[in-house]
Amino acid sequence: MVADESLTLTAVVGAGLGTKPPTRVRFRQPQHGRASRVDVICKQLMACIVLTNMNPPLSSPPTVENILLSEPNAANGHDPKQDIKSTALTVHLYHWGKTREGADHLEDTLTFPPGEYVAEELCITAAKACAITPGYCSLFGLMRESDQVWFPPNHIFKLHHTDNESLHLRIRYYFPGWYNGSNSSCAHRYGLSKGMESSVMDDCVMAYLFAQWRSDFLSGRVQIPVSHEAQEECLGMAVLDMMRLAKESDRLPVDIYNNTSYKSLLPRCMQSHIQSYNLLTRKRIRYRFKKFIQQFSECKATVCNLKLKYLISLEMLLPSLYSERFQVTDLSSQEATIIVNGNKGILWCKGGEEQGADEVYCDFPEVIDISIKQGSKEGSAESRIVSLTRQDNQILELEFHSLSGALSFVSLVDGYYRLIADAHHYLCKEVAPPRLLECIQSCCHGPILMEFTISKLRHSGNCQGLYILRCSPKEYDKYFMSFIVGYESMVEYKHCPIVKTESGEFILSGTKRSFGSLRELMHCYQKEELRTDGHTFQLTRCCPPSPKDKSNLLVCRNNQVSEVVLFPLLHKHISHMVFHKIRKEDLSFSDSLGRGTFTKIVRGVRKELGDYGEVHQIDVVIKILDKAHRSFSESFFEAASMMSQLSHKHLLLNYGVCVCGDENMMVQEYGKFGSLDIYLRKKKNCVNITWKLEVAKQLAWAMHYLEDKHLVHGNVCAKNVLLIREEDRRTGSLPFIKLSDPGIGIAVLPKEVLVERIPWVAPEFIENRNNLSLATDKWSFGTTLWEICSGGDKPLSTLDCSKKNLFYEDRHQLLAPKWTELANLINSCMDYEPLHRPSFRAIIRDLNSLFTPDYELLVESDMVPGRIRELGFPWASVSHEPAQFEERHLIFLKQLGKGNFGSVEMCRYDPLQDSTGEVVAVKKLQHSTAEHLRDFEREIEILKSLHHENIVKYKGVCYSAGRRNLRLIMEYLPFGSLRDYLIKHKDHIDSQKLLHYASQICK
Missing domain, CATH: 3.30.200.20 (Phosphorylase Kinase; domain 1)
Known part of the structure; x- marks a missing residue:
């Protein structure tokens, strides 16, 4: 165990170096062989070092003095040529370079002239200088040392010639216990199968972490307890450090000892503490230190091993190195401390750091969304309220004293989420990395390894035309288009490079054309026939990143069950029927x-x-x-x-x-206020933008719950959403909705019923019933969101079934609202490529981002979509068919008559469900055979063409079950049929009235 190993090192290295009387260390000699005492010491030291299978760096870290990230901005008001030698920004690297003496080390730096720089690009430039490959760059961040502020990756530094910004490239994201690679329960990066896991860090990143932590340790950046135990740990680490220096300079440890004070390898506070001892104690410590150095002179441990053991000891000694703390105020104005730790998640301690124990609030995968808004009016103008929404829809609101503190916290949680839960998702747009947004827009994977790429292609169909776009795992600004050529057993996987030039253009290897974005490049080549190695093919379908894809980009922690599924089942039936029987x-x-x-x-x-x-x-x-x-x-x-x-x-x-x-x-x-679409039409002038967004968000939460269980609902629409509680603006009570059951499963519905339900049913399911997936519900949600925005109007209600089919065949979209962000959300949900539709986790995040002060400036018309007649399609003219009545709004009142072939009912057509609808007569067939249906349709056509005061007025028709059932809607005449009226009132009817009736019949 790591704790025992650390104790072993203390026993070997630290014993007798403190102020207590020295403990005599005895080493048992082996009964056989001639192992020396030093060999035994070395073996004990090596027993403390647990190595992982780490990849060596691709190349040795280059020495970099000046790198210009981007051209200076001429708009700054000065000549860029004059500023090219001035320095407005310095990025310090914990990058080891030897001095002439060979003992001390200096930090390397990158310097930049005035201009505008994105934090993420600065981080990448610095990573290149340190030979950090793209797969590990997500562990790093930029921090300003002077005020300990971390900058989110999308932060833009706008620097003038008078500025002097100083930043440090630091490893920010850390997982304790990552180094014990022989134990699969410790933190590691996912492998394609068990036994193929890789280390959280490679040698190069580990060396950088060593330099960073050593600098923090020696400079006193982190607080070290001044105690005898801590002193012995520090002295033991000084022994390790001196041995490392000897190995790196190819000298004997004793030579290093003679030329270097051992105190220079101790923290400043510990140096002062030892200096306070009397002369005799200080000499005893130095003498014992030298003896141990002499004993370790022939130790065979490598530089990498010594650095790793140094890190292990530091991790145990100083947990503050990898935990960040934030002082905040909760909504009750109580001070609290928020702690973020890679293994434990988000913790908090109410009442400040000194009071109470740390309580776990949630782990990173439980976070759904984070938003930042202006602080309370009583607070300072700089304060910000951060709202963190958990998986169970519980919201934690914290007030940070500054915007920089809020952004630092949010970017930390966001970064950990991408390392643990989903490498291609962001929790808050205010800190989203620009390159991630570009990848999402282009359906591009991060720097995943080739084996994960091939595996995803295989699980996605393994057919020609399938392709994956991914970042190179070895080089920045390089991408691969991985695709399949051949058929069946002759399938081959090709990986064609795409290079991003210094001017930001993208070029596919072997071609000369350049494009402004990856999306433009792929859009162009998807239309063309391509050739490679004798194969001719065409790109037909992209495999974008899926939520929670398992790859080398994700870290599985030592306290974490492997909950991320490589290729999750998209649809899972509940195994058996379970329900309560009611008499x-x-x-x-x-x-x-x-x-x-x-x-x-x-x-x-x-x-x-x-x-x-x-x-x-x-x-x-x-x-x-x-x-x-x-x-x-x-x-x-x-x-x-x-x-x-x-x-x-x-x-x-x-x-x-x-x-x-x-x-x-x-x-x-029972839903007291009825279905959502009816309520919206009834209260069209009462519900505002906030009301609609709140209802949409609640529906998204219900869908997220189903998505998390891999269950497809199949019938998401506004009429299937019930309003349980109305909004009460006096008390601040929000509206509350619930999604009803799906009814008859979409998988067994007749084709004509499915077509009738366009545009709620996804186009891929209309095309092929085997295409039922979670993405089907995302399309339906997009249509329902459109309904909510339009105030309950029904999209494509004026089109018949053939034109609805044509709407899908031509890949048209519903006319979106003027509100750009809302329109983008609806269109992304209704993407014709199912795999491109966002997860409901992302939908909730995007809906929450609409709840900003900006939406108060919007008017209701910005949220209302256009009508189909405005689309300008050649076939999109309004249907001349009289009104089609919806069966759901026909409220049966009583039966008016019944014959051999049909019956007539008295109904109220009540679309607002408030008993204010018109009373009508409804005629329907007893048998729905094809012959009866044709006769009935002819009867309807005749009645529709007749307009006379003495002929019952035709009002419309009502189709149901995919136009299989047809009903005729006519005006209701309260006195019923003439025959029944005459029989009932024969004593009161004279000849004149009978002649009058006969005359009207003749007319």
Whole structure:
């Protein structure tokens, strides 16, 4: 164990070096062989060093004095040529270079003239100078030493000739215990399979960390306890350091000892502490130190081993080296300390550092979103409130005393999240790395290794035309387009380089054309036929990064179960049906609430007997499956079972099912304010932008919950979202919604029903039923978001099924709102490439980013999308078909008549569900055979063409179940049929009235 190994080193190196009487160290001689005492000491030292399988650096670190990151900005008001020799920015590197004496070391620096520099680009330039490869660059950050401020990667330094900014390139992200590579439970980078894991750091990064921590240790940057135990640890580390110096200079440790004071290898506070001892004690310490140096003269440990043991000792001695602390104020104005640690996550200590123990708030993978906004009015203008949203939708709000402190904290959590949970996701746009945003825009992977690239191609279909765009794992500003050529068993994997020039242009190897972005380059070559090594092919489908892809970019910590799945199953059925059975006697039925595609919806009351004999009553909604659709019973019960096994505050409760004879019923929670689309139309002038965004965010949370469980809902739309609570602006209560069950599963619906549901059903599923995936729900969410923005309007409602199909075939988009960020979100959800749609984690983040003071400047029209007639498509003219009534809004009142072929019902068409709708007569067929349907359609066409005061007025039609069921909607005449009226009132009707009726019939 590491702790025991450290103790072993202390026993060998540190014993007797302190103020206590020296302990005599005895080494047992082996019974066989002639091992010397020094050999035994060396073996004990080596036993303390656990090596990992670390890759050697690609090249030795170059010595760099001046690197110009970008051309000086001429807009700064001075001549760039005059400033080229002036220095406005210095980046210090913990980069070892020997002095002439061979003992002391100086920091290397990079200097930059006045201009504008992005922090991420500075970091990359410095990493190049230190031979740090792209795969490890995410461990680094830039810090200003004077005030200990870390800069987010997107920070822009605007420097003039009078400025003198000084920064340090530092390893910021650290995972304790990373060095024990022989133990798979310790921190490591993921491998393609077990046994193929790699180290968190390679030799080059480890050497940089050694230089950084050694500098912190000796300079006193971190506080060291002044105690006898700490003193012995420090002296032991000084022995290691002196041995390292001897190895690096190819000299004997004794020579280094004779030319170097051992105190120079100790922290300043420890030097002062030892200097306070009397002369005799100081001589004894120096004498014992020399004896140990002499004993270690023939030790075979390498420089790398000695540095590693030095780091291990420092990690145990000074945890503050890899934990960051932030002083904040919570919403109750109480001081608190936030601690961020690579292994433990985000901790806090209420009441400041001195009071109480550290409590874990959450781990990095649990964070969904972070936002930054202006601080409270009572605070300073510089203060900022950081809102951190957890997986369970709990929000922690902290007030930082400065913007720089807030950005430092957020960028730290954001960086750890990308190292642990998802390498291609950011939690907060205010600190998002520019290169990451560029990669996301271009569907480009980070610097993943070739084996992960080939594995992803194989799992994505392994067919010709498939390709992956990725950053080079060895060189900056170089990319690879990895693709497949050949067929079946003759498949080959090719990796074509793409180079980014100094001017920022992108060029594909073997071509001469240059492009301004990776996206432009790929858009061009996807249209062309390409040739390589005798193969002719065309790029057809990109494999973008998937949420939580496992690769060498992710670190698995020593306290972390391998929760990241390499290629997660996108759809998982609940293994068996589970639901509560409810007796029909316990249900009472009241008002009709309309119809679904295959169900009647009724409001009711459920009665349940309590433990003490009391009767509980609760309002419920009862969905009754039509007897004509009993073939869908299994799917109906699957939906009930799925909802019964899920628990989320934004998912509608399912109380159980009731089966009585040939009636199948689902009993659900009652939503007092009805479906969302109806409420939006009813309250169009009352709901504002904030209301709509809040409702959209709540729906996204429900979808994130389902996505996390790899469950596809399949029927996300505004009419399937129920409003449980209205907004109350007096109390600050927000609206509250719940997503209802999916109903009959999308996978078993007839084709015509699916086409009728365009544009809620994703285009890839219309094309092929095997394409059901989590991405299907993302498309549906985009359409639902469009509905919410439009105030409950239905997209493409004026188009018939053939034109809806054409809408998908021509890859058109719904006309988006004027609000650019909102339009981009809708369009990204409704991307025709399923793999390009964002995760719901990203959707929640983007919705939260819209809650800024800027949206208060927007007017409602900025959020309302255009109509289909405004799109300008040649086929997008408004349908001349009279109004099509929605079956769900037909509220049955009573039956007016029934014959051999059909029946007539009295219904209220109540689209606002407030009993204000018009009463109509609805005629429907008893049998929906093709012949009956054709006859009925002819009857409707005749009635539609007749306009006379003595002919019943045609109002429209109502299709359901994919146009299989047809209903005729007519005006309601309260006196009913003339025949029945005459029989009922024959005693009051004279000949004159009969002639009048006959005359009207003749007309």
